[in-house]
Amino acid sequence: MRIAFVGKGGSGKTTAAAVFSRYLAELGRPVLAIDADINQHLGQALGHGGAPPRALGTDLGWLKDHLRGTNPRISSAEAMIKTTPPGWGSRMVGLAPDGELLARYSGVAGGVRYLVTGEFDEADIGVSCYHSKTGAVELYLNHLLDGPGEYVVVDMTAGADAFASGLFTRFDLTVLVSEPTRRGVGVYRQYAEHAPGHDVALRVLGNKVADTEDVDYLRDRVGDALIGWLERSAWVRAAERGDVAPITTLEPANITALRAVLTTLDEQQRDWAAYHGSTVAFHLRNAVAWGNQAVGTDLAAQVDPHFMPGPGADRAMSA
Numbered sequence: 001m002r003i004a005f006v007g008k009g010g011s012g013k014t015t016a017a018a019v020f021s022r023y024l025a026e027l028g029r030p031v032l033a034i035d036a037d038i039n040q041h042l043g044q045a046l047g048h049g050g051a052p053p054r055a056l057g058t059d060l061g062w063l064k065d066h067l068r069g070t071n072p073r074i075s076s077a078e079a080m081i082k083t084t085p086p087g088w089g090s091r092m093v094g095l096a097p098d099g100e101l102l103a104r105y106s107g108v109a110g111g112v113r114y115l116v117t118g119e120f121d122e123a124d125i126g127v128s129c130y131h132s133k134t135g136a137v138e139l140y141l142n143h144l145l146d147g148p149g150e151y152v153v154v155d156m157t158a159g160a161d162a163f164a165s166g167l168f169t170r171f172d173l174t175v176l177v178s179e180p181t182r183r184g185v186g187v188y189r190q191y192a193e194h195a196p197g198h199d200v201a202l203r204v205l206g207n208k209v210a211d212t213e214d215v216d217y218l219r220d221r222v223g224d225a226l227i228g229w230l231e232r233s234a235w236v237r238a239a240e241r242g243d244v245a246p247i248t249t250l251e252p253a254n255i256t257a258l259r260a261v262l263t264t265l266d267e268q269q270r271d272w273a274a275y276h277g278s279t280v281a282f283h284l285r286n287a288v289a290w291g292n293q294a295v296g297t298d299l300a301a302q303v304d305p306h307f308m309p310g311p312g313a314d315r316a317m318s319a
């Protein structure tokens, strides 16, 4: 199951992604956290003090060659764009930590395995913006076969930027983290406008809630979309100062909120056919918008009409 935390900058996306990932790890669930934010703080929030792991977005040639495998429809890494869907011969990947991809790119912090997309750098500015980095996440998720009981937690970039790519359709649940403020719920409205028609399950997790007035405010503005709320937390504040404690010592009200998020996530059902249909639709749209011109071929030919990811699709590896 895949969950993305979105919301305005400073709302608590990274905090929520980190504590939720650590909560899952504490429960013994397989979990992979992914830092897809421009400001890369997830490792730190998980409790990592050292150098981050190798960034997924810095070695796209390797990543593309790895994922395209022996797929005859994708002639080279250069011909593979962020939306290129997997097909027969593609390498579908799983969450086993000893897999080649995770062995190469992932680190561990606070008991959680995690990937980072890499910092925004000079080369990105004006050319491809941050999308080349989040594009690596999109590619990765398009080739990931995660089953029920396995979790991928993504800390997304601020605002509604994610809608500029197909990334926002890659999740079973999108949780908008919102403080009980007008700007917080404003971002929710933005998302709620984009979500229909894309099969996006969008819910709200309140954050930095101080009292029942805050809860009433959120409930009044977002209604049933509210799945819970994190209170202003001394535990989080201490972690911010470098004093990272076991997740079991998080305030009980905040554990309750994490449990509510997990319950909502587990209730989601992935429809692999609809999911793959959306992968293909985004690819065709990108092909026409810029991909065909950039690569110099008709990228619609990369779509394999006989392939669908899902249970058993790893057989596609050995074409």
Ligand SMILES: Nc1ncnc2c1ncn2[C@@H]1O[C@H](COP(=O)(O)OP(=O)(O)O)[C@@H](O)[C@H]1O
Binding pocket: 007, 008, 009, 010, 011, 012, 013, 014, 015, 016, 041, 207, 208, 209, 230, 231, 232, 233, 234, 236, 237, 240
């Ligand atoms: N529930 C909370 N209690 C106390 N501090 C919090 C809480 N949630 C977030 N913070 C603090 O607010 C700041 C912004 O949070 P962060 O998770 O980095 O936001 P975002 O990733 O959305 O930009 C950080 O300093 C973080 O420690």
Ligand SMILES: [Mg+2]
Binding pocket: 013, 014, 015, 037, 039, 041, 155
């Ligand atoms: Mg953040």
